[in-house]
Amino acid sequence: MGLPTASGPSPLGHRIGPADAAVATELDLLPVLRDNLVPILHNSRQAVVVDPADAAPVSRWLQERQLELVAILHTHHHSDHIGGTPGLLQHWPGAAVVAAAADRLRIPLQTLGVEDGDRLELLGRRLKVLAVPGHTLQHLAYWLEPLTRRDAAASGSVEGDGNGEDSGGDLFCGDSLFAAGCGRMFEGTPEQMQASLQRFASLPPATRVWCAHEYTEANLRWAVTVAPEDAAIRSRLEQVQALRRQGGCTIPSTIALERQTNLMLRAPDAAGFARLRRHKDGFQG
Numbered sequence: 659m660g661l662p663t664a665s666g667p668s669p670l671g672h673r674i675g676p677a678d679a680a681v682a683t684e685l686d687l688l689p690v691l692r693d694n695l696v697p698i699l700h701n702s703r704q705a706v707v708v709d710p711a712d713a714a715p716v717s718r719w720l721q722e723r724q725l726e727l728v729a730i731l732h733t734h735h736h737s738d739h740i741g742g743t744p745g746l747l748q749h750w751p752g753a754a755v756v757a758a759a760a761d762r763l764r765i766p767l768q769t770l771g772v773e774d775g776d777r778l779e780l781l782g783r784r785l786k787v788l789a790v791p792g793h794t795l796q797h798l799a800y801w802l803e804p805l806t807r808r809d810a811a812a813s814g815s816v817e818g819d820g821n822g823e824d825s826g827g828d829l830f831c832g833d834s835l836f837a838a839g840c841g842r843m844f845e846g847t848p849e850q851m852q853a854s855l856q857r858f859a860s861l862p863p864a865t866r867v868w869c870a871h872e873y874t875e876a877n878l879r880w881a882v883t884v885a886p887e888d889a890a891i892r893s894r895l896e897q898v899q900a901l902r903r904q905g906g907c908t909i910p911s912t913i914a915l916e917r918q919t920n921l922m923l924r925a926p927d928a929a930g931f932a933r934l935r936r937h938k939d940g941f942q943g
């Protein structure tokens with residue numbers, strides 16, 4: 659299973675899709691299964707999906723828009739993240755499968771193994787790989803850098819896709835960081851997971867956070883029991899409950915909002931984080 663024909667090494671790392679930024683990209687979010695969310699980065703011809711839990715709805719979404727799937731990004735090996743990959747490869751056998759090289763045994767369909775600090779170019783957009791252990795030992799996140807003003811001008815639009823120079827880019831963080839929470843600590847230590855969360859906290863505040871599950875309301879219902887006096891958390895819970903009653907999706911969040919209202923991200927040290935994680939694990943909300 660090789661890389662797509664448009665791919666190859668570039669000065670920024672592996673390139674997948676067109677070399678120039680002449681075609682503006684957009685980001686959509688597709689809900690699948692019970693509460694999984696699949697981010698889809700695309701232009702008018704090609705698409706990249708993150709953690710496709712289920713092939714059929716993703717495939718249908720792409721085919722309705724006549725998009726060619728050129729790459730699948732995996733954050734970690736859990737079945738509700740890699741489950742759709744075999745089916746998608748049947749439709750688009752040339753799509754690259756990007757995943758942690760160190761998790762090759764658990765993500766066997768990968769065609770491009772990556773590690774912390776690697777850089778890719780996808781559909782003309784720059785992307786950086788972040789190792790964020792905790793939920794699993796080899797968990798990765800992908801940070802899509804914001805378009806610069808020069809990129810936006812090259813795309814023929816001052817606005818670009820809304821990710822202008824003032825934006826913080828887009829973070830695909832799988833099950834490591836959730837809106838108002840974080841993933842369960844299945845494999846890593848509190849020290850590892852808290853360090854991973856602090857890496858997220860240090861990203862530009864305007865970075866949009868595209869996590870892999872719609873858990874925001876449940877996380878906030880827990881958070882208000884831990885910090886009942888926190889006005890920002892209470893206010894966010896009320897907003898999220900209103901949005902969910904209307905059937906809305908709470909993702910993407912932003913790093914700024916998470917720094918303000920996510921107790922896991924706000925934990926000052928590993929011991930404090932470990933206490934919160936244990937409390938949340940036992941919470942019956």
Ligand SMILES: [Fe+2]
Pocket residue numbers: 734736793833841
């Ligand atoms: Fe997971």
